[in-house]
Amino acid sequence: MTEFDNLKKSYASAIQFGLVTNFGYQNCKTANEIIHRLCETYVDNSDCLDKAAMKRELAILKESFSQEIEAYYQHK
DSSP, X not given: OHHHHXXXXXXXXXXXXXXXXXXXXXXXXXXXXXXXXXXXXXXXXXXXXXXXXXXXXXHHHHHHHXXXXXXXXXXX
16 A cells, blocks of 8 residues: 555656746646656556556546646636
8 A cells, every 4th residue: 555655746746847947838737737647657566456546546646636726727
């Protein structure tokens, strides 16, 4: 479980870094999509038993980050 927690923290750090450095609206949106897919692939390739729950948690994170990006760049 620690690896998954670290994966989520890394995901969050990457998105926050993009926002803090004004990486750009579209770049942040694209990064969110790519990182989300990479995290899902990591989960698919892991030996964890509850992959569905982990993927749901990643989907919630992706949506939260999407909303944060939207709010940050004021695109609604």
